[in-house]
Amino acid sequence: MTIAARLIRLFTKAFQTHDQGEAKRPAGPPVKTPVISRKSAAREKSCYLPLEAADFAHKIKEIAGNSPNLAAGGINIIGLSNIKKHFGEKWPRMADKVHAIIHQSISRHTSRDDVFTSYQDTAYVIIFSRLTPEQGQLRCVLIAEEISLRIFGEKANSSLIEVAATTMDPKKGLSISRLDLEEFSQKIDHGQLKGIKRHEIFTPSDLPRALPSQSDDSVEETSGEEAIDEKVAKFREEIEFLARLSPHEKKKYSFGHLKFVYRPMWLVKKGVTAAHVCIPARVSSEGAFLVGSAAVLTSPGSHANAEHDGSCLLEAANELNLLMSQGRKAVLIVPVHYVTLTEPNHRSEYRKITKSTPKEFHDSLLFELIGIPQGAPRNRLEEAILLLKLSNDNAFIRVRLDNRDFTKFAGLGFYAIGFDISNLNEPEAKLVDGINKFAERAEQQGFKIYARGLKTRSLISAAVCAGYDYIDGDPVTSPVGTPGEMAPFNIKNLYNAKNRHPH
Amino acid sequence: MTHVLVIDDEEMVRKTIKMILEKVGFEVSLAGNGKQGMEMVVSRPPELIITDMIMPEMDGVETTMEIRSKYPDIKIVAISGGGRVHNLDFLKYAKEMGAHAILPKPFTKEELLGAVLMAMENG
Numbered sequence: 027m028t029i030a031a032r033l034i035r036l037f038t039k040a041f042q043t044h045d046q047g048e049a050k051r052p053a054g055p056p057v058k059t060p061v062i063s064r065k066s067a068a069r070e071k072s073c074y075l076p077l078e079a080a081d082f083a084h085k086i087k088e089i090a091g092n093s094p095n096l097a098a099g100g101i102n103i104i105g106l107s108n109i110k111k112h113f114g115e116k117w118p119r120m121a122d123k124v125h126a127i128i129h130q131s132i133s134r135h136t137s138r139d140d141v142f143t144s145y146q147d148t149a150y151v152i153i154f155s156r157l158t159p160e161q162g163q164l165r166c167v168l169i170a171e172e173i174s175l176r177i178f179g180e181k182a183n184s185s186l187i188e189v190a191a192t193t194m195d196p197k198k199g200l201s202i203s204r205l206d207l208e209e210f211s212q213k214i215d216h217g218q219l220k221g222i223k224r225h226e227i228f229t230p231s232d233l234p235r236a237l238p239s240q241s242d243d244s245v246e247e248t249s250g251e252e253a254i255d256e257k258v259a260k261f262r263e264e265i266e267f268l269a270r271l272s273p274h275e276k277k278k279y280s281f282g283h284l285k286f287v288y289r290p291m292w293l294v295k296k297g298v299t300a301a302h303v304c305i306p307a308r309v310s311s312e313g314a315f316l317v318g319s320a321a322v323l324t325s326p327g328s329h330a331n332a333e334h335d336g337s338c339l340l341e342a343a344n345e346l347n348l349l350m351s352q353g354r355k356a357v358l359i360v361p362v363h364y365v366t367l368t369e370p371n372h373r374s375e376y377r378k379i380t381k382s383t384p385k386e387f388h389d390s391l392l393f394e395l396i397g398i399p400q401g402a403p404r405n406r407l408e409e410a411i412l413l414l415k416l417s418n419d420n421a422f423i424r425v426r427l428d429n430r431d432f433t434k435f436a437g438l439g440f441y442a443i444g445f446d447i448s449n450l451n452e453p454e455a456k457l458v459d460g461i462n463k464f465a466e467r468a469e470q471q472g473f474k475i476y477a478r479g480l481k482t483r484s485l486i487s488a489a490v491c492a493g494y495d496y497i498d499g500d501p502v503t504s505p506v507g508t509p510g511e512m513a514p515f516n517i518k519n520l521y522n523a524k525n526r527h528p529h
Numbered sequence: 530m531t532h533v534l535v536i537d538d539e540e541m542v543r544k545t546i547k548m549i550l551e552k553v554g555f556e557v558s559l560a561g562n563g564k565q566g567m568e569m570v571v572s573r574p575p576e577l578i579i580t581d582m583i584m585p586e587m588d589g590v591e592t593t594m595e596i597r598s599k600y601p602d603i604k605i606v607a608i609s610g611g612g613r614v615h616n617l618d619f620l621k622y623a624k625e626m627g628a629h630a631i632l633p634k635p636f637t638k639e640e641l642l643g644a645v646l647m648a649m650e651n652g
Contacts, residue, residue, distance in 0.1 A: 226553030294615075443535070455538065455562075484588040491583050493614045517615070517622050521590055 102166040103202065104128070104150045105188030109177065112186070121147065124177060131172045133358040134344045135165055163191050167210045182207050286341045288358065291476070291498045292515050294490055300512040301357040301392065303478070303498060304342050306334065331363040331397065332372035336379050338362075339391075343383045346390050357390050359422065363397040367410040380417045395440075404434050411438050422476065427460045432471045442495060444467055448479025458488045465492040483520060490517070530556045532573070533645075535565035535590060537581040537608070542634075546579060549638050550645070563587025567595060574600055577648060582609035582619040591621050597627035604648040610634025 106128070113120045128150060132142050142152040152169075154162040167182070170189045174182035182189075189205045288302035342358045349356050366372045383391065393414040398407070414421040420441040426443045435443060445464065447457060461477060468475045477489045480499030489497050501520060533555045535546045540561075540572040547557040558575065566578070578596060582589035588649035591606055596603050607623035609616040610633050620631040629648035632640060 458538075458583075458585045482586075483591055484585050485581075487588045487590065487619060488583050488614045491609075491619070513621070517590075517618050518625075521594065521622070521626070 032510050067371045078121070101164050101192040102154065103145075103188075103190040103192075104132075104152065104166065104170060104173070105190065106148050106150070108186055108188065110147070112178075119250075127176050128173055131169050131176065132316055134172070135348075136168045136382070159191065161204055163189075166191070167205065167207060169257065170207060184208065264301070286338065286345075288345075289459075290502070290513075291359070291478075291496045292502045293496055295495060297514055297516045298512050299515045301359055301496070301500060303359045303394075304338055304345075304361070312351045332366040332369070332376065335360075335362045335366045336376060339379050339383070342391060343387060346387050350386070350390075355390065357392055359392045359394050361394045361396050361424075362414065364395060364399065364402065364406075364410060365397060367413050368406050373413065377413065381412075383417065388418050391417060391418055392420050392422065392441075394424055396426060396446075400426075407435070407438060411440055415439065424478075427457070427464055429464070430467065432473065435473070436471050442474035442476050442494070444476030444478060444494075446478040448481070448499075450479075454482065454484060457485060461485065461488050461494075462492050465489075465494065469493070486520060487517075530554065530619070530634065531649075532556045532558065532575040533577045533579060534558045534560060534566060534569060534575040535579045536560045536563060536584070537564055537579075538554060538584040538586055539581070542581070546641065549641055553642065563589065563592035563595075566628060567594060570596065570603070574603060577604045577606065577645065579606045579608060579645070583609060583618060589617075590626060593623045593626050593628050604629050604630060604651070606630045606644045606648045608632045608634060608636070608644075 106124075109124060110117050113124075125144070132150060132152060135152070136142060136152065140152065140154050142150055144150050149299045152162075152166065154165060155167060166189050170182040170187045170527055174187050178186055184204070184207050187207070189207060190202050191205055192202050286304050286306055289305055290299035291301045292304060293301065294298050339360050339362070346356065346358060362376070366376050395410055395414065411423075423435060423438075423440045423443045424446055425435075425443060426445055427450065429445070432443070447460075450457065452460075465475055465476075474495045475493070476496035476498075478492045478498045480486045480489060480497060480501070482499075484500045486497055486499055486501055502515065533550055535543050535550075535557060536559075537543050537546070538561055542560075543559045547559060550557050555577075558569060558573075558636075560569050562584045563580070566580065567587065570578070578592075580589045580592050587595075589609065593605055593607060596605060605623075605628040607620055607628040607630070609620050609631075617633060620628075620633060624631050629651040630644040632644040636644075
């Protein structure tokens with residue numbers, strides 16, 4: 027059983043029946059009392075973390091015991107007790123919203139190698155699988171800052187939110203100690219973290235060199251103490267941007283419970299899967315996992331399209347931030363609706379977001395213009411593509427499978443034109459015919475072409491033989507790919523045993 | 530009489546191959562895609578299958594793999610030529626997956642019969 031699974035099992039099952047602050051000790055050998063730093067002792071009366079619960083510490087120690095990574099300080103805790111006290115009687119109404127914000131904030135600052143889980147209604151436990159203690163603490167402080175900014179509109183301090191870190195003492199064993207948020211925050215502001223080695227804050231030293239594009243030289247050249255400060259500053263700038271928005275604007279950028287997953291595209295001629303498509307996903311109130319357009323409330327002309335586009339772009343930028351901080355590269359394809367770029371209010375809001383994304387992301391963010399209405403005037407198309415090209419030279423244009431007029435797209439300067447048939451329920455023979463005709467018509471204009479949402483191998487083989495440059499669909503890969511990983515992919519991979527679907 | 534199943538989504542191709550093979554004494558059945566073809570194999574296994582590569586519902590590579598795993602005695606000729614690119618790659622892969630002969634389109638009558646003979650002898 028993985029450490030993550032053990033953790034989740036321990037916290038969700040073992041503690042479900044325990045009341046806050048009244049955790050019962052399990053039968054067994056005596057449990058060591060957690061050590062709390064003297065500095066924080068004075069605050070014990072006003073702040074409460076479930077640290078004193080011996081059972082809690084015992085469980086943490088069990089998890090950490092066999093893993094030097096975890097024992098070395100990879101576990102951090104964010105306490106919510108003061109947040110609950112702040113809301114008082116309103117807490118039952120506010121709880122869902124607060125947990126959603128915390129969940130999002132933690133997700134933004136954790137990678138897929140990390141895991142976090144809530145402890146009852148009072149804390150979140152975060153395991154950083156690859157960070158040193160100092161890196162983990164800094165990461166947690168940044169998370170706490172973001173949570174505080176989003177909930178209270180002010181920087182974090184220990185009376186609002188608590189952060190604790192674990193340490194392993196050879197004599198005393200595992201101990202849990204609170205961090206002084208004000209002190210930490212000042213260190214960040216005054217650049218006093220320069221003592222930490224180059225790129226250690228965000229790039230773990232033991233990250234395996236999995237990608238051919240990674241090289242020690244490039245990391246050495248771009249990282250330095252100043253680069254660390256810049257990265258930290260950018261994190262702060264971004265969350266402060268969100269905090270400055272009016273409640274109305276904030277609502278527009280609210281992620282709600284929408285998450286994003288990434289599906290790699292097959293670059294057919296290069297024989298690799300790369301360039302991940304950003305796909306919205308959501309768990310519905312009935313517990314169904316919705317992916318793609320089913321997860322988003324959209325309709326032509328709806329303001330929901332613009333909100334979704336903004337959320338998608340912000341999410342993709344965050345993902346890139348995380349990846350780049352780990353020395354990894356990725357290309358993320360982000361959908362943006364035609365109406366978002368052509369309707370003045372939506373356009374200016376979206377432009378605000380594209381302007382705020384760092385320039386170093388421009389090569390990694392690729393836009394796909396979608397929702398182009400039939401008969402859209404060429405000058406509006408030109409406008410839309412021009413806006414996108416301010417952020418990245420390469421834009422995809424999505425049209426219908428049965429699109430006949432490719433001449434109006436000529437000379438617009440986009441990268442590829444294509445379609446998405448994931449929601450099209452037609453007989454396969456008709457789809458294959460459509461795939462072939464689309465390719466023939468697009469070829470007359472010399473366009474690169476892509477096909478998305480191909481659900482079966484036979485559709486994909488038809489697209490490959492028709493000459494499509496980029497293909498995505500279930501037989502290529504599962505909907506949840508990890509951006510930053512490029513993998514070889516050719517016809518053989520399409521038919522290998524793992525991908526075999528009953529047909 | 531040797532029973533041959535021809536699987537191709539193009540009606541003209543099916544009919545042409547049927548005409549050629551019947552003239553030399555084969556009994557020929559027709560299917561429009563791999564899925565239909567497999568249903569016919571289950572009901573009456575042929576001695577030889579001639580299958581196109583690019584078809585809806587179930588393409589030729591997958592058909593070849595299914596036949597080889599479930600009906601190893603059936604001989605297979607893989608044909609292709611419907612696409613602009615990569616169709617030869619699919620043929621090659623079908624060969625790797627167990628097709629006894631491959632034949633890119635367009636082909637002559639002699640080339641078709643040659644491929645059939647090769648498949649029958651290689652089996």
